[in-house]
Amino acid sequence: MGKLKPCKYCRKSNIAVERWSSGGMMYMVKCNNPDCPVPPEGYPTGRNLEKVKDEWNKWN
Template sequence: MKLKPCRYCRGTNIKLEAWQSGGYMCMVKCNNPDCPVPPEGYPTGRDPEKVKEEWNRRPD
């Protein structure tokens, strides 16, 4: 699934990161170091496809 650009900086360096913390976890985030972390945080969860869908559903 193609990820939409960041709604804050319009950057396209969007990545899915994964780690183990009580089980598999992942997060979609903007990797532009000058972009602020959104007040609501980044989408996270255990299902990468659902996390990607959540990123793409966020309003512009």
């Protein structure tokens, strides 16, 4: 797994990768800091974990 950048809002490194099966495996990378607001555009999600992680790192 590649290294994930800290959250752009709170700058903490408490980043989580969530996964679930909803018509196929889905992934989401999110800040796991309870004090950090959910960004208006949402967190990166998708079916390809590497692409979702890349999206998080570009976003941050």
